[in-house]
Amino acid sequence: MDRLRQVISAGSGIIHYEVEKHRHIGEALETFHKTNAEAIVIIGGQALAAATFEFLLEKDPFAGKVPPLAILPAGDNNIIAENLGAQSASPHRELARLLKVRKSGQLLTNILSVPLLKVEGVYGVGTVYGLYLCCGEVTREKNIFSGAIAGSGLLSRAKRRLSTMGFIRRASMKARKDKGMDSAVRVNLNQRGAVVGRYFMVCITTLRAVLLGAQLPAPQKADKLQFMSVENTSEALLSMGKQLLKGQFDDRIMPGQVIKQIAHARIVQHKPFVLDGSYFEVEKNGELLISSTDRLSFISL
Template identity: 25%
Template sequence: MTNVALLSNPNSTGNREILPSVRSYCVKTSDVFHYEVDAVDEIAKALETIARVKPKVLVINGGDGTVQAALTELYHGGHFGDTPPPVAVLPNGKTNLIALDLGAEGDPLKALERIVEMAKHDLHEHLVARELIALSDGEEGSKVVLGMFLGGAGLSEFILYCRHKIYPLGLPNVVSHVLTVFAALASALFGIRAKFLPNRPPPVRISLMRDGQFQGNFAVLIVTTLEKLLLMRRANRDKPGLGRMQFMAIDQKAGAILRFAFAVIFGRLGKVSQPGIHLEQGDLIRIEGKDSNVVMDGELFSAQEGRPIVLKSTEPVSFLRLAA
């Protein structure tokens, strides 16, 4: 039995610099079984091979898209039977939302070293349960993709804008994200339209099966099961019967965006109901609209007329938390 199995994607942005050091560390460390994939469609074979060494922990070394593909295959592939190992995620890629939620930040190699040390002992106190978001078109037998963070409406346009217009400039991540925020504010808050700014999102209809329907243009749409997104915390999040997916939508109106900004700054978000700010929880969400894009853990999906995006929460999956 191997303590740690490491699944790496060499094509991840962060791995272009740190992977040689990771390889060197794995060669020197007998507790680590290292498997590299050149494309996400190789992940099924990778997990099939990894299952044979029966690791205590499965570590994913790649961006959010790699994590999404690995979680999807881990959940549906059945390679580990009924007892899949807990998952740890190294801080890598551009956004690292999943890694940050699990307390992994900073140097990926140091995070790996800590995981290897943790795996030598009882992991019980370091394990946390997280539900996943299952995305499909709702049809029987359709492909299901699993993730933990989905951005839609205006937010998806901002993400795509950053990916296609800002990242190619080769700027540091922090600078790229700041520029994207300013461009998003110019587009959403002030209504400025220009080729060098993000596209205006098309109207979208969002249905929470328990709590009715929202329809219109939204500056922000978020669905997540991540715990550390402070903007999604609500006083009633732990009450039973509300559903496990956190949902937030902000109307594409200057007043709603400003109310949202002030609510975040002064810690009032979710404490009182405010016009144009929609905060809910649910286990089943439908997103409908023509050419309405959503980005889940870095991967793009589109709703079409008569072909909605359907989100369901899964049963909890075990993860390894690095934070104390």
């Protein structure tokens, strides 16, 4: 935190709030509204981002004109920060880079306008807002969601490639052993019938990079959610692995893999799931309802 304070003190035109209680978020947003903030920078992980989303959508402190949001890495949300252009897992470095971009007048050049996920059925919470949800066997690999951010350098790319190959090997070996249906996931998309299966991964997001930096095809409709599922079979995982190494998922029919845009989904399963890098439990009935919200704007560095 001291390094962040040093970066902030060296800048200009910055209103800095250190949030200790939930109500402080609302106070901060009201202040930003009154001062016509150019952008809002969130430094504090999934919980702070989700609470901020909740205030913005349910309280509407900006009267529908929310400034662009920047989400910096904080450990549990690294998968989101990397999606939005972070090049390292150090929040003070990313903040310094963001302020440098602002000084050059390019801060609002690359803006991503997307809806959020509204996730209902979260144990102990009820409803949580986010950008990325994932369930299935892949959630056992915790470093996938909160691990190091791959930079643009050759060494970083080589490390990401090696970790991807190791990830694929482990997943394939486990899939050969797992033949039961005790961890089955029930998926219902757009209320058009349900499918029950053994899934390695079921992911719903409004971002492009879905796993280890590999990107989904460009969405055709900006107000829809991106859905991807991969069955927990050796054939499907091998196909997925090839796409991961390319860094791009194919926009065509692949074995055991589905990619499509949806309006909402109902997922029934009883294991922990990941939302924006953090782990959550489902209610006793195991049912999650996922829908889209109004769009918010995010700064993509």
